[in-house]
Amino acid sequence: MAAGQPGFPWRSGHSLQSIGPTAVPTDWGNGVNWNVARITLKRVAKRFRDGWSVRTRLIVGYLSAVLAVLIVSGVIDLLEQHEHIANVSLLYLIAVLAVASIFGSGPAILASLAAFLSFNFLFVEPVHTLYVADPAEWVALLLFLTTAVVTGQLAAGQRRRAQEAEQREREAVVLYDVARLLGETELEISLRVVAARLREELHLAAVVIEIDVDDEPTRVGDGDATAIATVDSAVAGSKRVLGRGASPSTTRRGSPGRWVRVVPPHAPHAERSTGPHRLFEVPVETGSRRYGTIFLMRQATAAPSSSIDDRLLSVVATQLGAAVERLGLRREAMQSEVLRATDELKTALLNAVSHDLRTPLASIIASAGSLKETDVTWSEAERREFAEAIEQEAQRLNRLVGNLLDLSRIEAGHLKPERSWHDLASLVDDVLLRLRPVTIQHVLVIDVPGDLPPAPLDYVHIDQVLSNLVENAAKYTPARGEIRVSARRNGGEILVEVADSGPGIPEAALPRLFDPFFRVTGPQSRPGAGVGLAVARGLVEAHGGRIWVENRPSGGARFSFILPLQGPRQTDSTGSQAA
Amino acid sequence: MIRAIRTILTGHGFDVEAVGTGQEALDRYSARRPDIIVLDLGLPDMGGVDVVRAVRALDNTPIIVLSVRDAERDKVAALDVGADDYVTKPFGVEELLARIRVALRHAAHPVLGSEPVFRTADLQVDVELRRVSVGGTEVHLTPTEYDLLKAFITHPDKVLTDRMLLQQVWGPEYTSEAHYLHVYVARLRRKLSIGPSQARYLVTEPGVGYRLLGEAT
Structure with a gap:
């Protein structure tokens, strides 16, 4: 809308059309020319607004007013030589309107007065005097003056409103962009763009934004490199700080705040700006906390900022503060989420420790105490039983502690498998041999083909995985039940399965079975800490493999895991097979 | 740990001298020249591997190192610089005694394997x-x-x-x-x-x- 404003008053008056062909484009009916005129005018107005300092702007405005009146006087003179035209003085209105549209109300008043005087002086009988003979002419002249002033002020008002609308649109666009940018997750990138936008909108030499979230200072700058470089030294010197304005209330509009000149101690009081720039500071803060500062480096010769600019700045600073606060809150929320999860884990760990560590400890302490007793005479068999109980329970503790350590390492992400090519068949043999005491009451079926290729694995880790699965199977399989351990090649992977003939796993527990400290509750439950399977999953996944469980149709559960066959060092693997 | 091992070994007829640090161990080693050394790799004053190396610089006395699970690197390092065997803590008495016996036998017949x-x-x-x-x-x-x-x-x-x-x-x-x-x-x-x-x-x-x-x- 703003674009059409300078021409707007001209379009309405019919009678004025006849006086068209003077200072403005001729072909009114042609939209192209109209647009050209509009754009040219807008450009002139913009150049006028932005390019010059206030004083130059004033001088140019008033000079233009006088010049426009002189030109119109010349035109009227020319026209008058041919024939007398009624109300030719209205031509001056065009000049007044043009001046008002471009330069505002002051020059418009000057133009009105100048037009009044020159018309009186040049064209009203007696000419070349300011004396007016005919009282009717007096009335006409005064009416003309009034019309000129009033239309001039209307046009100037229109211009001002157009400018304000344009400003507001600009402000809205900037704010919209800033708000959107600050929604981005990467704070530094958004700050950089915001700085660039501010610098461009406010015609500054440089904008530096300094934000401190969670003691991580971020600083971005945009604009003239030397100006950015001088920000630090300028901060120590005299500067202007945007104070916080009145907050808006239900009845009153808020104000953007005022610039307050700050002269730090030891700085020269005189405003001896550092170099060609002057420093302005806008604090970034929310109600309770200060988060940083926007530093503006403005050319010392540039016009001071308008109240609209100030409002824009304080809104941007407020937005920035809110965004930074939001970011901080988001981080805090994330941290507390992590803490909560850790806390949950810790509680589960404590439960596990308090129960599963204490149970074996209790029987160890009791057995050792019994052995020490002197007033009871134990038979050799009894003594042996105590000793065996101590040993067995201690072994159980040892396995539990090992698993807990592994789990903590997995949870902390400190687990790095040291993979090398191993024969899985021997690993299965080794594990089953070592765990023979645990599976002594069960029927072990081993199904590992002799031509199973070597697989890249960390022997200690996969040994642990298989041990945990076999121990688990032994725990749930009744005496004389079958435990089947099989391994086979499945494309580019090795599939290992441990199937038991226990009660199977309740459907609801299947998805959480590998979670740390998860325990199946109900009649199928067996004592344990819920650590072994979690460790198995962590170790298999560290190898780039996968572990899962399913219930067998024939009863019991089957745990399976796959390990990829692609090794850590492909070239060596082919070398070893050729050797 | 020291107490338990001393009790066990003394009970099995060994003459045991137990010390708490690597430096003491080396000093006592030079003074007494024992038949076998049982060395815990987790020493308060120096790396267990360094003790093995220092002993090997003097003699071929068998060394059995004790170490916890997950410290495989340390065990391998100790074995590579000349330790004869290792036992992982926690261990059974039989295991430790078996290792000691094997190490002593090897020390007594160093050229085992040259038999046809x-x-x-x-x-x-x-x-x-x-x-x-x-x-x-x-x-x-x-x-x-x-x-x-x-x-x-x-x-x-x-x-x-x-x-x-x-x-x-x-x-x-x-x-x-x-x-x-x-x-x-x-x-x-x-x-x-x-x-x-x-x-x-x-x-x-x-x-x-x-x-x-x-x-x-």
Whole structure:
């Protein structure tokens, strides 16, 4: 809308059309020319607004007013030589309107007065005097003056409103962009763009934004490199700080705040700006906390900022503060989420420790105490039983502690498998041999083909995985039940399965079975800490493999895991097979 | 820990002197020259591996290191600089005593394996004729497999690290090619497991190396 404003008053008056062909484009009916005129005018107005300092702007405005009146006087003179035209003085209105549209109300008043005087002086009988003979002419002249002033002020008002609308649109666009940018997750990138936008909108030499979230200072700058470089030294010197304005209330509009000149101690009081720039500071803060500062480096010769600019700045600073606060809150929320999860884990760990560590400890302490007793005479068999109980329970503790350590390492992400090519068949043999005491009451079926290729694995880790699965199977399989351990090649992977003939796993527990400290509750439950399977999953996944469980149709559960066959060092693997 | 081990070993007829730091151990070693050293790798004052190295600079006294699970690197390092064996904490008394006995036996007969025939329950290796048989059935081994087996029978019951075996069988430039070793040990096991007892001669010491059992399980 703003674009059409300078021409707007001209379009309405019919009678004025006849006086068209003077200072403005001729072909009114042609939209192209109209647009050209509009754009040219807008450009002139913009150049006028932005390019010059206030004083130059004033001088140019008033000079233009006088010049426009002189030109119109010349035109009227020319026209008058041919024939007398009624109300030719209205031509001056065009000049007044043009001046008002471009330069505002002051020059418009000057133009009105100048037009009044020159018309009186040049064209009203007696000419070349300011004396007016005919009282009717007096009335006409005064009416003309009034019309000129009033239309001039209307046009100037229109211009001002157009400018304000344009400003507001600009402000809205900037704010919209800033708000959107600050929604981005990467704070530094958004700050950089915001700085660039501010610098461009406010015609500054440089904008530096300094934000401190969670003691991580971020600083971005945009604009003239030397100006950015001088920000630090300028901060120590005299500067202007945007104070916080009145907050808006239900009845009153808020104000953007005022610039307050700050002269730090030891700085020269005189405003001896550092170099060609002057420093302005806008604090970034929310109600309770200060988060940083926007530093503006403005050319010392540039016009001071308008109240609209100030409002824009304080809104941007407020937005920035809110965004930074939001970011901080988001981080805090994330941290507390992590803490909560850790806390949950810790509680589960404590439960596990308090129960599963204490149970074996209790029987160890009791057995050792019994052995020490002197007033009871134990038979050799009894003594042996105590000793065996101590040993067995201690072994159980040892396995539990090992698993807990592994789990903590997995949870902390400190687990790095040291993979090398191993024969899985021997690993299965080794594990089953070592765990023979645990599976002594069960029927072990081993199904590992002799031509199973070597697989890249960390022997200690996969040994642990298989041990945990076999121990688990032994725990749930009744005496004389079958435990089947099989391994086979499945494309580019090795599939290992441990199937038991226990009660199977309740459907609801299947998805959480590998979670740390998860325990199946109900009649199928067996004592344990819920650590072994979690460790198995962590170790298999560290190898780039996968572990899962399913219930067998024939009863019991089957745990399976796959390990990829692609090794850590492909070239060596082919070398070893050729050797 | 010291107390328990001292009690156990004294109970089994050993004359035990126990000290708490690596430096003390080295001082007492120089003074007394014991027959065997049981060394915990977790020392308060210095690295256990350094103690092993310092002892080896003086003599061939057998050293058995004690270490926790997950410290496989330390064990391998100690074995590579000359420790004779290791026991993982926590361990059973029988295990520790067995290791000590083996180490003492080796120290007493350092040239074991130069005998022409190595024999356990089923396995029989005639070094001069390069013939291997299990339960009376002759087993054909490739030269590399035979070299590997020979490395084992030279040190029965002693843990051999991957590095030692690689160096001995393949040569010093192959010491980081552990996968050769794993694959050949697997082949060797398969060839040796034909006997009626399905006995295991070669056991894996996870993360450390292998051991040939003089008495097959």
